[in-house]
Amino acid sequence: MAAVCILDEFEVHKNEEFLKIADELKPELHETVVRPQNMNELAAKQFKRDDQIVLDFGNHQVGYVTLDLSSEGSHQDAPAYIYLRFAERIEELAADPAEYDGWISKSWIQEEHIHVDVLPAKLSLPRRYAFRYLEIKVIDVSMKFSVVINDVYVRAVSAVCQDDISPLKVEDPLLQKVDRVAIRTLQNCMQDVFEDGPKRDRRLWLGDFRLQARANYKTFKNFDLVKRCLYLFGGMTFNEGKISACLFTEPQPEPDDTYLFDFALLYGSALLDYYEETKDEDTLKDLYPVAIRQIEIGLDYLTEDNVIPDRSNEFWCFVDWGEGLNKQAASLAILIYAIRYGIRLAKYMGDTEHIEQLSQKEEELKKSAVDHFWDEKRQLFVSGSERQISWATQVWMILARVFPKEKNRELILRTINVNPRIQMVTPYMYHHYIDALIRSDEKERALNEIRRYWGEMVHDGADTFWEVYNPYNKYESPYGSVMMNSFCHAWSCTPTYFLRKFYEDA
């Protein structure tokens, strides 16, 4: 399914004051120069037609690459024609870009064809790449000369610096490694804004941002970048005041014409997290109305029966990737979850009217959730007209606290036991699953699941955590090819949040 949203009527309301605050918080990026591990092999090589090398930069990098090229042999008598391909995982290089025919843009494949008319040349590539591996292939030189690559380096960039983070205080080397990889993931996604993935889409997505901000509070503590993103979202609503699911910052800040029901509702949760970390009253006051408005808009979607209509065949409520997931029940659960955060925000604001109104709605909707979606016989929540049982539905109903804690605990254990056919696919959904385990006092099990899921990615060679990881189908991609998946993806960075909460806050 091509998951895009295009709104025919799209009227953006910019709050210039908010955007000015966001602009002033634009970070200056840290730069680190990194060279490939196999520089010696490179410098000794003379490249003729079809000669190639794969350089290994040792870890995942995001940045700007420079090549220092010269020629050997006779004077250069033709352009040097060079192909570059950047890959986050070495496996990507096995796929042929020309064969990609999926629904997202081929333009995301990080490849370049470059003619160098005059050697020697210092070739500073203007685009930013996300990669650990760089394949360089000389498509052609001439019979009279060869290309020599004297130097290659990347100016790796990030809004933050990993040196500042102390190692996780835990004995388990796998968890230590998971923490390190998570932090690298977060670091490489922290650029001008919190990007979802530095390879693709390189954009500020609200759902990802909320999780990144949580991981950031436990690690880099870059509060300004969170504040900047909160103001960007709050400063560019559309139509009846909706927050976009994602934002662009180039050539100037603009919202995407994409509404995702769950993402918009989770804005309040992100705002609350920020306020509780910083006690920044001004920001809370500025952005509280935007957060409350998302809940009001969410409530407007309710039917007379107090449920959200099923729009699982549209790109309207994200929840998770994965073919065939019915999202109706989860939509309602996320609305309930958002209301709870709304009440907490209202309490900080002393907004008694909303406290009362939202509290009443919370109870009504919890009851509706049970009435409509609880299958008494199977002791699980169902979703949609075909009464689908999925992991996602159970997890979100637990996070919505539709049941009391003990019953939630039984539910999550039953879900594990039943292992519904409709699996979780993204680390984004796994995050909420871990969260649900913890909120059900299943901390050891949560740790084990982190070991099993993110630890398995580490075993599979992850330097940074991936956008999509289905342990039951490691070649899963929502885009028609794993080559298009992002392998440094923000929503996957949260183990560091959980681990540091367990081992350091305790």
Next chain:
Amino acid sequence: MAAVCILDEFEVHKNEEFLKIADELKPELHETVVRPQNMNELAAKQFKRDDQIVLDFGNHQVGYVTLDLSSEGSHQDAPAYIYLRFAERIEELAADPAEYDGWISKSWIQEEHIHVDVLPAKLSLPRRYAFRYLEIKVIDVSMKFSVVINDVYVRAVSAVCQDDISPLKVEDPLLQKVDRVAIRTLQNCMQDVFEDGPKRDRRLWLGDFRLQARANYKTFKNFDLVKRCLYLFGGMTFNEGKISACLFTEPQPEPDDTYLFDFALLYGSALLDYYEETKDEDTLKDLYPVAIRQIEIGLDYLTEDNVIPDRSNEFWCFVDWGEGLNKQAASLAILIYAIRYGIRLAKYMGDTEHIEQLSQKEEELKKSAVDHFWDEKRQLFVSGSERQISWATQVWMILARVFPKEKNRELILRTINVNPRIQMVTPYMYHHYIDALIRSDEKERALNEIRRYWGEMVHDGADTFWEVYNPYNKYESPYGSVMMNSFCHAWSCTPTYFLRKFYEDA
């Protein structure tokens, strides 16, 4: 056959004084902005994945292209990935660059793959292209936006301006057209130096230069550019004082390690032409020793029998492209031809010693040419141990004036009549054939041959004249694919020289 020369021992002698004179004569290029004829069709189009257009710039252009791009639809949410291909002839676009597997560099194919991360964008391509047609294909955008091309133009460049040339005073519209196309060819090859072809090799080749200079004297009369090139060749000799067959000007002037016996010998002819046009005594005095040295080096190759050894299996004496041409007899003829020009130079210099010495040598070698290569029975010259009969051999023996004029005339008519299997392939060789006809008082026939050869290129759609044109095999290429041939090639511009000599000097 891969026609390259790589010299193991290559010691360049730079004459800094000469190079300084050359540098000071570097031209400032004229710029003309040209837009495609089908701009309206272009501006109305919205490009999605795989959409393409071929733009027609109306005539052959050499220059720098700018595209003004924007997007339609939702905000750009992926890079735009654009493929550009420049073609001198529309037919080039039918060939697939990926399939080229010949001996010269694929890098000459004028194609670019460009990612545009942020739209709108003014994309000023840094490389220079030679083309009439520009194919633009959008490899991909995304489902949410399309690319719009608001404007495309080329800043066409040349050292000269065609406006200054009055039309040829002749009734025949075909000859008028041949003259115009020849002048366009010359103009587009006149850049920082006289290039052989602005698409490929973009270099100063001595053999091409001599013919360009002749055409230039009848048209643009840019004497400084000729002088610049004479000093560049004269200022960068190698080993025992040889002149390189071609020169590079980037990153700084350097000779190629290529010696072509005939090209080096023809330097004196180019110098004499220049002096007779300009009466520039200083240049003559500076460069006369270089020209004489080429003849001395040529003479050193003579065997005891007073012939040049057969090196037709090497890239050592150009004469013509074309499989299987034996060049031994032509080599001797070109040496004799060069000696005649040397004597004329020596006369201008008052160098009696060389006049005497070279005149004696000229007679010896004419006798040797007849003794070794004249086939009395067939009444044609033969070449090599297999006694090959070719057009090229007869033409050069005529130009060397081995026989008196009337016998030369009989020889050229006999050659036409016999039509040897080893044809002429390049306009470079055809130039010398036309020259041979004229020097045999066959002016009408020369005109008809210009109509037949260059006129046929016009009929075949030439906007500028081609590097290779064999009327008997229109797909002939020395490079393994016509796609690699240059279709604006300096050595092909000489009809304007002949025509303006006939119709205007008379």
